[in-house]
Amino acid sequence: MTADASASTVKNAIKSYYSSAFGSNINVNRTWYDSNGTVTTEWANTTTVEYYVVLTRLISDMSVTGITVLKTGTNADIAITLPVDL
Numbered sequence: 293m294t295a296d297a298s299a300s301t302v303k304n305a306i307k308s309y310y311s312s313a314f315g316s317n318i319n320v321n322r323t324w325y326d327s328n329g330t331v332t333t334e335w336a337n338t339t340t341v342e343y344y345v346v347l348t349r350l351i352s353d354m355s356v357t358g359i360t361v362l363k364t365g366t367n368a369d370i371a372i373t374l375p376v377d378l
Contacts, residue, residue: 316349
């Protein structure tokens, strides 16, 4: 998947997991941010892409409030924020 993947591309890539694991469909929204953390609509100014994933049914299991993937050279640092960490 490319860094500028559309919300529908991300949804199509992960929806089977949520359907299988939780019996739920999902909605996905994408937001681009510039270097100041301001929302932008220009890809050329984008430094951060955020995808917001919402399950369409309530679940009783632990959920995740955020997953951050930061590219560092040819690797990536991944941070997962659980609701209990807030």
